[in-house]
Amino acid sequence: MLEPILLAGAVFAVLVWAALTAYVLRIDGLRTAARELVTEALATLRDQDVPWAPMPERIARVTPILARMSRDMILHTAADGGTPRASAEVLAAYMVEKWGTHILLREAASHRVPREIWRRTASLNVVYNLNLPPTFDLLGRAVQDPATGVASVGLTLLGTSSDPRATALLIDALIRQRHPASRVAVHLEHSPLRPVAAYRELLTNADPVVRFWAATLLAGCPEADGIEHDLAELSDDKDPRVRKAAVQSLSRLGGDVAREVALRLLRDAAPFVRAHAARALGELDSIEAAAPISELLGDSDWWVRNAAKGSLEALGAEVWPVLVRCLEHPDKFVRNGAAEVFQNLGILDSLIVMEAASDDPSGSKIDLLRRIAAAGGARMTDSLVERAGSAAPRVRQLLATMGFEHAGAA
């Protein structure tokens, strides 16, 4: 009974394999031919005199090649980011000349099934480059479309436009949040326009996510008058994300208001706000804030401790008097953190190498070294010896005299 089934199955498998193999090779052949045509068309458009010729002439030069290509292929090439802008314009103009704008506009307006998304986004690109009258209506629909791919292309195109309608649509998308606000903000950030008034208006929006992004985006508008005061007001917002955005943007703008806000937010209830306040003070080069920042070395939250370390490092070697006080702190985290900052600033290495080279090491410096080494622990002294390179024996000897006999022994 099995033999007939096997025979039929085997013959069927061989035939279907052969047919599929032939089909795949045929598809590959068609693709190769299409690619060659695209290459030929683009090469023709790059020919010496063609780029400077009037549009009708450019179209005429490339028409014999384009006539052998499918509309989909021309559309895809015209919308491809790798196609030079001048060549894409010719391809788009050819499409309009041959098929009119109505097909392009229809395809850019909607898609029925996911497999048509590429055609819609490609058409949107072409319509945008041709600057046809319904462009912004179509882009407005695209950014509100549930399909992520469509919205993404809509946002990208709006983000490159210097037309005020584009930023209005982007801000509308930010408010509606049909797609993540962060995605919209990326394109607002790179827009050639800076809609400061619109951002300011958003600072009072009921939605904290919108206030957050408005505060964040205002950092890119340093030329606008008085925005630091608007942002300072937001530092009292009830939503911690907004307070974080306010202090982050203020740190980019700089100034006394930024310093005051950041210092105040070092005691914020939300850990990530404290962390960003600490980082902001580092970026603002606020040396006088080193002491309050150092208090965060013992914060209950690890991210805050890390931010405090990073901020102290950013402030540079001038923070050492504050760090010395931390070495005696009852909290081990504070001592560890201070020792790590000493190490990362290079103070520890300079001190130990100098004292190890000296025949008469200074008592106060030896004492400081002892305190840093004790706060950093055995692994820190081991690393120190390894970093010392050729000076390692003397450094090890010095550490031994300070009571760290096993330093670098590993």
Place this chain on the structure above:
Amino acid sequence: MFGVLSSFAAFTVTAALIYLVVVAAASLAGALTRGGRRERAVDAYEALAISRFTIPVSIIVPVETAGSVDSKRVSLAGTIQALLDLNYPELEVIVVADRVADASVEELKREWALEPKELFYRRTLPTAPVHRIYGSDREPRLIIVEKAAGGRADALNFGASLARYRYVVSVTPDVVFDRNALLRLMAPALRDPGTVLAVTSYVERRHTSALPATETADDWTAAGEDFQRLRSIRSWMASRLAWHQLSCGVPPRDGVSAFRRDVVLTFGGFSLDAADPEFDLLIRLQTQPDGSTGRVVRTSEVFGHAGALPDSEVAAAAALRRRALHEAFRALSEKDDNGNGRLRVLMKSVLAVELITPVAQVFVLVAMLVGTLFGALDWNAPFLALLFLTFGYGLVSASGLLLRGGTPGAPVGKDLKRLLLRAPLEFLVYRPALLWARRAASR
């Protein structure tokens, strides 16, 4: 009695054959309906690549044991340089090396002027003891950690503990990729950072043109490389079709995944007992209890490619994959009902298909041989079964090539022709060769 046994055997063999036909038909139908489609929207990465709002990523490079970085095949220094050159606004690279004296790690330290530094970090996940952490003033984005051997999961857990950024990505040193690879991988997470827990992408095994041809001719010449590429493409197809139909699935054999760091920590990190810790976590994330927010996304994008492996390593990797599938299936079967019921059933089905298919193939062949030996079947039955399986295998591989066609890096021209013609030989020649290699390695 013999008659009953014979009928039962005939029934099971027929059932196995029908099952294999259904699997092949599903692959063919999936490839025909989705193959050659232009799925990628014409979307630009330029804005994301330079935006300060693009979520930063910590890349973990585990270097497990001495010799795991085969300098003939890959250059660890080259991989690190390529990672640091990625077109991505903010990232850090954490190399977690299990062995202190690995030459490639030493070379890396010299090249980047790395110095030992003591860092106080939160030991969120328990790991093997750390020997030393190295940092560089020249490249502050690079950290090398030397720790006691603890396996890949341990290295990933340490990397996740040390990572500063919201997403962690693990990249093995043998993967070759272009500058936009990370942007492609992270695109779904950047589009929807609130709900995307993990993203998985695909790495294709194939001949790397960077190597001289003679280097790849060790044990199976170019045919072995072609067969590995076909396996790789089939695995990608299975993953892609399953994910498309069921919105869940298993990652392809080789891939690069990005995980949200907080989720890794919440799930207790990468499992030290799992055969493939990333595979295990991806399955756990997809079958979390009802009401959990978040999803795992499988991108259609190719992250990069990796060179072909010697047969013994291919066989070992296949065994590891089987173990990972078994573990996942067992874990899902044992799990109590607080998991997501529908997803659990779907995931078990996907795992079952991957596990059952090779067993069904071998069963049909062995049953035919036994039936012939006992005189229950004609002598030509095993040959017909072999012919059926050989071309059935070739058919599934051809479906994979159809689906792969039109996507970047797909085989074309002579490459494609060779792969298509060699596809049926995989079952007949390469699988026995792998079995042989595995036996030789275990002796």
